[in-house]
Amino acid sequence: MLGHVAREPFAGVGVPALRLSPPDLPADLVDRPRCHADVEESTCTVITAPAGYGKSTLAASWAATTPGPVAWATLDAYDDGLRLLRLLVAALGRSVPVLAGPLAALGDALRGGRLDVAAGVDELLSALDALDGPVHLVLDDVHELPTSSLRGVLGPLVRYRPEALRLVLVSRYDAVLPLHRLRLSGRLHEVRSDQLAFTVAEVARLAAHVRAGVDDVTVRRLHAVTGGWPVAVRLALAAPGAGDLGERLTRAQAAAVPLTGYFVEEVLDGLPSRLRTFVLRASAAGTVDPVLAAALAPDGAAALEECVHRGLFLTARAPDGSAPYTWHALFAAHARITYERTDPAGAAQAHRVVAAHVRVADPVAGVTHALAAGDPGLAVEILAERWPDLLVRGDAQVVERLVARIPVAVGDSPDLQVALAASRAYLAAPAGRWTDDAPAAGAVRHLVELFVGDRRPPLPQAVAAGRALVDGGPLPPATRALGLYLLGRAEVHEPTSGGDAIGLLEEGAALAGAHEWPGVRVGCLAESSLALLAAGATSAAEERATDALAETRRHGWRRTSVTGTASLTLGIAAHWRDDLTAGAAHLADAAAAAAPTRPDVVLHAAVLLAMTALAAGDAATLARAHALLDGPRTGQVLPTHLPDLVDMLRAHELDVRGDLDGAVEAVRALPAAARHPLARCWEADLLLRAGDRAGSQRALGALRGRQARHVEVLALLVRTAASHGHAAHVLLERALQVGAPEGAVRAFLQEPLRPLLLEHLGWNGGHDAFVARVLARFDSAPRLTRAGWDLTARERDVLACLRSPMTAEEIASSLFVSVNTVKTHQRAVYRKLGVESRREAVRVAASRGML
Numbered sequence: 001m002l003g004h005v006a007r008e009p010f011a012g013v014g015v016p017a018l019r020l021s022p023p024d025l026p027a028d029l030v031d032r033p034r035c036h037a038d039v040e041e042s043t044c045t046v047i048t049a050p051a052g053y054g055k056s057t058l059a060a061s062w063a064a065t066t067p068g069p070v071a072w073a074t075l076d077a078y079d080d081g082l083r084l085l086r087l088l089v090a091a092l093g094r095s096v097p098v099l100a101g102p103l104a105a106l107g108d109a110l111r112g113g114r115l116d117v118a119a120g121v122d123e124l125l126s127a128l129d130a131l132d133g134p135v136h137l138v139l140d141d142v143h144e145l146p147t148s149s150l151r152g153v154l155g156p157l158v159r160y161r162p163e164a165l166r167l168v169l170v171s172r173y174d175a176v177l178p179l180h181r182l183r184l185s186g187r188l189h190e191v192r193s194d195q196l197a198f199t200v201a202e203v204a205r206l207a208a209h210v211r212a213g214v215d216d217v218t219v220r221r222l223h224a225v226t227g228g229w230p231v232a233v234r235l236a237l238a239a240p241g242a243g244d245l246g247e248r249l250t251r252a253q254a255a256a257v258p259l260t261g262y263f264v265e266e267v268l269d270g271l272p273s274r275l276r277t278f279v280l281r282a283s284a285a286g287t288v289d290p291v292l293a294a295a296l297a298p299d300g301a302a303a304l305e306e307c308v309h310r311g312l313f314l315t316a317r318a319p320d321g322s323a324p325y326t327w328h329a330l331f332a333a334h335a336r337i338t339y340e341r342t343d344p345a346g347a348a349q350a351h352r353v354v355a356a357h358v359r360v361a362d363p364v365a366g367v368t369h370a371l372a373a374g375d376p377g378l379a380v381e382i383l384a385e386r387w388p389d390l391l392v393r394g395d396a397q398v399v400e401r402l403v404a405r406i407p408v409a410v411g412d413s414p415d416l417q418v419a420l421a422a423s424r425a426y427l428a429a430p431a432g433r434w435t436d437d438a439p440a441a442g443a444v445r446h447l448v449e450l451f452v453g454d455r456r457p458p459l460p461q462a463v464a465a466g467r468a469l470v471d472g473g474p475l476p477p478a479t480r481a482l483g484l485y486l487l488g489r490a491e492v493h494e495p496t497s498g499g500d501a502i503g504l505l506e507e508g509a510a511l512a513g514a515h516e517w518p519g520v521r522v523g524c525l526a527e528s529s530l531a532l533l534a535a536g537a538t539s540a541a542e543e544r545a546t547d548a549l550a551e552t553r554r555h556g557w558r559r560t561s562v563t564g565t566a567s568l569t570l571g572i573a574a575h576w577r578d579d580l581t582a583g584a585a586h587l588a589d590a591a592a593a594a595a596p597t598r599p600d601v602v603l604h605a606a607v608l609l610a611m612t613a614l615a616a617g618d619a620a621t622l623a624r625a626h627a628l629l630d631g632p633r634t635g636q637v638l639p640t641h642l643p644d645l646v647d648m649l650r651a652h653e654l655d656v657r658g659d660l661d662g663a664v665e666a667v668r669a670l671p672a673a674a675r676h677p678l679a680r681c682w683e684a685d686l687l688l689r690a691g692d693r694a695g696s697q698r699a700l701g702a703l704r705g706r707q708a709r710h711v712e713v714l715a716l717l718v719r720t721a722a723s724h725g726h727a728a729h730v731l732l733e734r735a736l737q738v739g740a741p742e743g744a745v746r747a748f749l750q751e752p753l754r755p756l757l758l759e760h761l762g763w764n765g766g767h768d769a770f771v772a773r774v775l776a777r778f779d780s781a782p783r784l785t786r787a788g789w790d791l792t793a794r795e796r797d798v799l800a801c802l803r804s805p806m807t808a809e810e811i812a813s814s815l816f817v818s819v820n821t822v823k824t825h826q827r828a829v830y831r832k833l834g835v836e837s838r839r840e841a842v843r844v845a846a847s848r849g850m851l
Helices: 055-065 081-095 097-111 117-128 147-160 180-185 200-210 216-226 230-238 245-251 260-270 273-282 290-296 300-310 329-342 344-358 363-372 376-392 396-405 414-428 443-451 459-471 477-492 501-514 518-534 538-554 561-576 580-594 599-616 619-629 642-656 660-668 677-689 693-701 709-721 725-739 751-760 768-777 793-802 808-815 819-833 838-847
Strands: 044-048 070-074 135-140 165-171 188-191 314-316 325-327
Touching: 044 055, 055 135, 055 165, 070 081, 081 097, 081 117, 081 135, 081 147, 097 117, 117 147, 180 188, 200 216, 200 230, 216 230, 216 329, 260 273, 260 329, 273 290, 273 300, 273 329, 273 344, 290 300, 290 344, 325 329, 329 344, 344 363, 344 376, 363 376, 363 396, 376 396, 376 414, 396 414, 414 477, 414 518, 414 561, 443 459, 443 477, 459 477, 477 501, 477 518, 501 518, 518 538, 518 561, 538 561, 561 580, 561 599, 580 599, 580 619, 599 619, 599 642, 642 660, 642 677, 660 677, 677 693, 677 709, 693 709, 709 725, 709 751, 725 751, 725 768, 751 768, 768 793, 768 808, 793 808, 793 819, 793 838, 808 819, 819 838
Parallel strands: 044 165, 044 188, 070 135, 135 165
Antiparallel strands: 314 325
């Protein structure tokens, strides 16, 4: 006999004796009397913890020392109602002499099939009423029982048992049992994993018994690594092989504890397949919440809830479960080891999902998980997005360490170069904020707070403060280069700033080049290309943008947020030239390169991409543009006018689809804030065509500061459309003087202007070739159907040009065809119109409404 647990067979009930006996106690048993407290006096004790916490060992050691009879039953998954009843009858019958007779008769009735489950439970409870003193019944592995047995047998036993029967329930997780009344009355004692975990002193006692020469430092380290998880402590101490345990724990904590085999056999193999997969995926993260769980698996939130219910090594940070759950570190480490061995591709994907989930709240963890996924490109992307926030928080050294960890040469990534330049400039300055008496102190932090911090001020205020900082005193070259880049790019994307963005960015590019920071240099070149475009130097802008992208390729860099503006420049230029295919490609590249670190570039590109798609009738590209416009931008501040430009695009789309009234209504519903200049032009055009001339004039009158050339052209064309006769031609000529040198064909492609453009060919204004090119782009030019008058599209283009004094060579150049082709079309026009000269062709065509 072990303690007071009977080992004699109990006649009449065929139950294996091993199921009625507690496990043998280990020779190196660590006595834990602190966990025995209150069990003796408790009506019901629940010992609940995951595998490996010594639950059964604790119950057996307590049973060996407690006075009075103790019955023991080890449960399994096959204990349906009648089988479980026979097991309980056998356990109690052989441990409590006073019950031997009645329970033997009950056992015979159960074996003979003369009682169903409900009747059998009633008979057992009646027999227990004969108890004349306390009896303990230990039920081990309660979690193995099927639900029907919990509800049909064990539940009634808990609820209706006599006071003399004391229950000890051992389980890996809380079973569905009626324990709340006992808990509320204070008669339920619960022992959980935090109490079962070894203390430092208990680890020391076990180490002294198992392994010689384990010092106090190693004991404390082992306790820290395992969290006192008893099975992990035992396996670490018993692990064979050379090498000092303390050294191995320091060098490779998880690998120093050979737990993987136990983990697979005792934890994973006992889980349903769905839950097993979730545990492996979710172990990629140190903490997991329902949102992350759902991202990791289709039913992840429910799986997480089930893991919590099962007590699968998860600890709630908040009592109500509102915060993420934290995995036991060693458990998660061996789960990751198992997953990486069995499904490396799945493990990598799990790390990518976790990286995406934590990249904003914890960029260091985001980079770590991206690297664990074997995706250095994602790591670069996260760091490029979040380094400003790290600098503002004073973690410049963290930025440097992250750059060093990413297996991408700094020289091969402009994003890493910008991050490293900022962190080094920050570390070179004394701690604290920038002040007048110490202009270099904290300058980088201030620049980051102004231009790229999550709580930066409105852009006009940031630009003013940035100018004062850059011009306020001598700064280290790296700091000044970064400041010029950030200030210059801010002024580029604030249309009414009035600052010298081109000069700032050119100086920044020169400084960065002199100090061998090609990432900052390329960024300055890219931003200055957009500034040049706004200033009307389209050719120079395209050349600089092309140089920035060529330098990017020369360094072997992939598409990067630093160069997104260069693609934006090329896309805008191509759009206004009406090269829609090239424009869409450049704008899509700009949005892809700038995401997610530059929402201003992404939205600007998306608006122009949507306009390009509308002009080309390209539904697929329009859908891509909308996806960019509707994408998440949590915590990111946009330039003052950009959200308004997005709102105006919605109205513009209604107009393009033929709903002018809806477009005007949408415009009038917008807030009366200062609009983006391009949006002002759209607003003025809509209101003019809706008959609101005063509103149109107010919209144009609100334009302030220097405008991009295409905006200036649009404003002039709206005024042109509002005029008549000679005044309209004067305004059109002014628009041509601005737009023709820039090739802004798209601005002139407004159907109401077509007759005026045809008339303007005879003005001798010096832009006839450009006007002819515009007229050639009109898709809606009327086609004549009377026999002999029907001209092809190219013949109509040539006819329009015949009204001007252009030579055949000039017409060919404007239409991008050869001189011979022009002459061929010209002869066809003469033949179809029945004329023999250029003058007669123009006269006849005008009389027939063809011009």
